[in-house]
Amino acid sequence: MAKRIGVLLSGRGSNFEALADSVAAGRIPGAEIAVVISNREGAPGIDKAKERKIAARVIPSKGLEREAYDRQVVAVLNEHKVDLVCLAGYMRLLSPFFVASFPNRILNIHPSLLPSFPGLESQRQALEYGVKFAGCTVHFVDENLDAGPIVLQATVPVRDDDTEESLSTRILAEEHRIYTEAVRIVLEGKYKIVGRQVIRTN
Numbered sequence: 001m002a003k004r005i006g007v008l009l010s011g012r013g014s015n016f017e018a019l020a021d022s023v024a025a026g027r028i029p030g031a032e033i034a035v036v037i038s039n040r041e042g043a044p045g046i047d048k049a050k051e052r053k054i055a056a057r058v059i060p061s062k063g064l065e066r067e068a069y070d071r072q073v074v075a076v077l078n079e080h081k082v083d084l085v086c087l088a089g090y091m092r093l094l095s096p097f098f099v100a101s102f103p104n105r106i107l108n109i110h111p112s113l114l115p116s117f118p119g120l121e122s123q124r125q126a127l128e129y130g131v132k133f134a135g136c137t138v139h140f141v142d143e144n145l146d147a148g149p150i151v152l153q154a155t156v157p158v159r160d161d162d163t164e165e166s167l168s169t170r171i172l173a174e175e176h177r178i179y180t181e182a183v184r185i186v187l188e189g190k191y192k193i194v195g196r197q198v199i200r201t202n
């Protein structure tokens with residue numbers, strides 16, 4: 001049975017597209033993207049899913065209390081028999097209910113070397129801080145912001161003349177690469193979590 005991925009996004013959807021390309025190219029063996037869900041109407045990522053003939057749903061979050069909203073999302077994920085949830089530019093914190101519904105089965109991609117620069121505009125935070133290396137992180141998701149155990153990270157050197165845009169573009173290329181790799185590792189089950197450490201096994 002194929003492992004079914006559910007993707008949650010709020011906007012552009014380039015990480016979703018990278019995962020979809022990787023699935024199509026066999027870089028994540030035995031996986032399929034079962035459904036893409038957005039909390040925002042008009043998210044370009046939803047149109048991209050439809051173009052690829054992948055089930056796509058908008059579930060507007062406006063005005064709903066966090067857990068009430070998450071119950072709707074979890075119901076749709078369960079309806080599509082999702083094994084692994086991938087947050088791909090999903091700009092919401094998950095409730096404890098959501099996290100407990102998919103224990104160690106939710107991944108997030110974040111555009112910084114966590115624990116540095118969690119939250120919003122991480123690339124700008126990195127530039128303003130003056131770091132020499134930026135990067136991205138794929139981690140398991142818990143109830144805290146950009147927190148759970150780290151699966152993979154990639155570094156990107158910061159250039160003196162970098163703008164938020166140029167740095168974000170270089171980080172994004174690494175995001176697309178390591179998200180595929182991390183999903184493959186997790187779906188193959190070749191890892192164990194010891195404390196905060198994700199250790200690869202064979």
Ligand code: GAR
Nearest residue numbers: 011012013014015088089109110111
């Ligand atoms: C990506 O850079 C992702 O790492 C970031 O939003 C962007 C979404 O782009 N996520 C976060 O900041 C989550 N805290 P995409 O929609 O093209 O994948």
